[in-house]
Amino acid sequence: MRACRPLLGTYVEIRIDDTDPETAIVAVDAGFAAISEVQRLMSVFDENSDISRINRFAERFPVPVAPWTREILALAQALYESSDGLFDCGIAPELAAWGLLPARDPVSSRSSIAHIRLTEDGCVSCVAPARLDLGGIAKGFAVDRAAEALIAAGARGGIVNAGGDLRVFGTADEAIYLRDPADPTQVRFAGQLADGALATSGTYFSRREHRGEEVSALVDPRTRRPVLSQRSYSVIAPRCVIADALTKVLALSGDTNLACFSRYDAHPLIFEPSRVLP
Amino acid sequence: MQWKPAATLALVPVAALIAPAVAHAKIYVSVEETQQRLFPGEKLTPNPVALTEAQREKMRDLSSVREPFRGERVWKTAKGDWFIVDEVVGKHEMVKYALAINADGTIKGIEIMEYVESYGYEVGEASWRNQFVGKTSDATLKLNKDIKNISGATLSCKHLTDGVKRLMVMYDLVLKGTK
Incomplete structure (x- = not known):
């Protein structure tokens, strides 16, 4: 089928x-x-997604997110580390400036995924600007979740x-x-x-x-x-x-x-x- | 995981794709099967619509889709939900799809029936389908405001967006009033 x-x-x-x-x-x-669930949690085109809420609020207070969002952020940080910073989901300000993402408030300094912290209680906070776009990883994550769901369903x-x-x-x-x-x-x-x-x-x-x-x-x-x-x-x-x-x-x-x-x-x-x- | 590279690609850091090109995959799902996917277990009856020239013109104006809509491809459930088959033609691809509309005028689902895949990567990670689900024709019509079509979205995505839009115009003009 x-x-x-x-x-x-x-x-x-x-x-x-x-x-x-x-x-x-x-x-x-x-x-x-x-796949719809990953899109709902992670699309920056949706103002209420976990990622949009992190981008808007996490510099000011910890933002509670879904387990899948935590999982992808932890993985994105591990990939940032193991690629010596080549893989960095904090490039939303550049994409927005080039008209490829919805515009947001400008950032005061360089944005990076290295600036986010995953807290014990399932929240995300930022120690410095982190405007994320998961365009480089979320599609793959969604495909994996779909494959798991298919296998689980038989x-x-x-x-x-x-x-x-x-x-x-x-x-x-x-x-x-x-x-x-x-x-x-x-x-x-x-x-x-x-x-x-x-x-x-x-x-x-x-x-x-x-x-x-x-x-x-x-x-x-x-x-x-x-x-x-x-x-x-x-x-x-x-x-x-x-x-x-x-x-x-x-x-x-x-x-x-x-x-x-x-x-x-x-x-x-x-x-x-x-x-x-x- | 098991990966067996094509002979022409093995062991070279930068490969030119010199293997022969192949035809594109195309998916095909019949009308009956698509109906069962969108309305499992329900009986759909044909409900062809005849459009006036004024109605066609309005659909064209509000959606920019130029291909004529075939009014015989409309079905209805006993509950008053609608099932419409349509196709849009992009620069490089044709997409035949089905749109299911709930009796209250919100979108129930979209299923691609035939799709000649020629582009894929260029589309950003937009909230796409969810932009439609639950929308009424009023909301859907304001494309630029409500439907956050991604900057530089593909022709295929854009054409499908326009296609859904014209069907919602048609729903508004013709189907909405029928009981």
Whole structure:
């Protein structure tokens, strides 16, 4: 069974194999419900999401958040540490300044996920500005939660694909295709994946002119400048949340040999466009 | 986890994608199956609508969708909920989808029936579907105010947004009054 619904700003597809139809139909709904829940908790386009409330209030008082939000923030901080600051979800001020996120009050100093603290009682506070955008990790997190919900509901195998961030579950090999960074309507065979995840980052879609300057949705937290590479960056990892986050580390470093890839059992892949873009 | 890279990609730090291109995957779900997904166990009866030229023009003006709406693709449940099939054509892709509207005029759900996937990554992490669920046509019509379409959202997302919008206009003009 296959189903596709608009979620996370993209088309999310769920496919279930080797499972009886009644179980599959219940499982599919559970999978989409998990993704909706992640979106509800973490979208910065929703003023009442946990992340929006952290961005607005956590500098002034501790903000209570849901367990999933705590989990993703703890992971985002661990990734920040192990990537030596290359993965930083505190880039919302730059994205807002470039017209890619809703505008908020300007920050007084540099925003970083390193400034947040997770308290014992399930709250989030900030010791310095932390305006978060989980665009680099939440889609992968949602895909993992969906896959878990599918398995818990009795699905034996299949795939969850949120606009290119995907997770294969079950024992069967899945053929994986990647878009050509030069022509995203063309896809190419990349390999076979079983029980794992893959995510890809490229700036060729998000790139645009903002006040005469070229910007993209990928921010280098060190320079606070947009990444404008024409390559695409894919990471294969056991979990989609890791694959998703590490594509940003790969895009920023251009280095497939960083220690954090092996630490998370991840395989980085960099792709050249098949032809030079205009 | 088990990963077997394609022969052309193995062991090179930066690979050119030289393997042959393949056709895009397309999902396809029938009308009957989509109805059962959105209204499990319920019986839907065809409820074709005939639109006047003035109504069509209003749908075009308020949604900017130019393709003609096919009035025969409207169904109704015994409870007065609506099921509508429509399609929107983007620059690179076609999306055929179903919209379920509750009897009170709020959106129950959206299901993609046919989708030629050509773009995906460019869309931000927007609250998308939840922007629609529970909205009435009044709310949905104010696209710029209420529907926080992401800056630089994809053509596909934009076109689907417009498609849903024109169906809500149609609901307002035609379906809402019918009992």
